[in-house]
Amino acid sequence: MRAIVVTEHGGPEVLHPSEVPAPEPGAGQLAVEVAAAGVNYIDTYHRTGRYPTKPPFTPGVEVAGTVVAVGPGVTGFAAGDLVATADAVGGYAERALVNADRAIAVPAGADLRLAAAALLQGMTAHYLTHSTHPVLPGETVLVHAAAGGMGLLLTQLVKLRGGRVIGTVSTPEKERLAREAGADEVLGYDGFAEAVRDLTGGEGVAAVYDGVGRTTFDGSLAALRRRGVLALYGAASGPVDPVDPMRLAGAGGVYLTRPSLAHYTVTREELAERAGDVLRWVASGELKLHIGRTYPLADARTAHEDLEGRRTTGKLLLIP
Missing domain, CATH: 3.90.180.10 (Medium-chain alcohol dehydrogenases, catalytic domain)
Structure with missing residues (x-):
């Protein structure tokens, strides 16, 4: 073969x-x-x-x-x-x-192509928005690479939970896709932390879903509100350098986690629940791939x- x-x-x-x-x-x-x-x-x-x-x-x-x-x-x-x-x-x-x-x-x-496209990123978006930091109605979160496969799904699931999405993108075409997925505000990467503060009245966001890694990490910390959550789920730009825990205190007692899908599908029951939700949302049109x-x-x-x-x-x- x-x-x-x-x-x-x-x-x-x-x-x-x-x-x-x-x-x-x-x-x-x-x-x-x-x-x-x-x-x-x-x-x-x-x-x-x-x-x-x-x-x-x-x-x-x-x-x-x-x-x-x-x-x-x-x-x-x-x-x-x-x-x-x-x-x-x-x-x-x-x-x-x-x-x-x-x-x-x-x-x-x-459609088996849709099934292949849905599971890994769909379940990752599921655990991030439902378990790592369960988004509450009215909360604002930051989604990096909002026009990528993960970003588009994260944006839609945050909106399904009643949250507000600020997304980052690198091109006008990617901005269009992020907005079509439901992003409320879309920023470039330059100076995004300051722009997030401006958009949230100086408070910062409840969570940052960051799959980019090295080039966004410092700004992601700076964009969080007090006791916010930085979910570093990937490293598209490279791994993040070692972090002094005192930086978390200086950022407002924030939380840093490096989760993976394996941590959130430990049992057959948990796997089936997350996969079932994702495939059901795709079938109903609530989640568009x-x-x-x-x-x-x-x-x-x-x-x-x-x-x-x-x-x-x-x-x-x-x-x-």
Whole structure:
């Protein structure tokens, strides 16, 4: 089968289209014929070695597709079922393995590309807005990269909870997309902390959802209100330098957290609840997905270059 293989950590050039044996499911696993695979920053962290992954490996954790085989001990799934997951093994391929306890059933007839686009970022936006800092009606929050795949979903979920969104973007086109998603105010990155203070009467925001990292971190701290929450869920611009805890006191007794989806889908029940909410909102139209671009599997390198070069909006998908 065709797959993308990483034989050494590095830049996008280490993503090699290859022919490899199709994987067979082990105990508790499903083999899934991949209809679409999500392209996410976590894939770049695996590729570079920021998140330890031993080469050779096939990246990709988010897929949707059709079950073609089940391993020993699997119950509740059978060949022919449609599933999606944010915990695949080797998703950048024609066939991937999925632990059955991390698979989510997709209704027959559903658009598998939408399912692939929804789960990882949708559940991340869910836990950030519902658990890390549950947005209250009338609260103002700051969403960085508001026109990206995560930013568009965060904005919509904050609005569903009755909050007000200030978003940051880098281009006029991205501003248009952020406003269409519901952002109340949209800023550029230069001087955003001061602008946030101006827009909130000097108070600051209740929370900052920051997936950018190094280049926005200082401003994010400065934009928080007293006892606000900085949820640093990613590092698109690079990792943040070590932080002296006294900076949190100086910023107003604020809270800093570095969560990940794994921390908020620990049990099967929690995973199913978050995934169920996201897929239901997508089906009802309450949550609109923006698929910015699709790429053939062999163009995984280009997808990573576009993502890391911040040349994209919305969700990116690989289509085997």
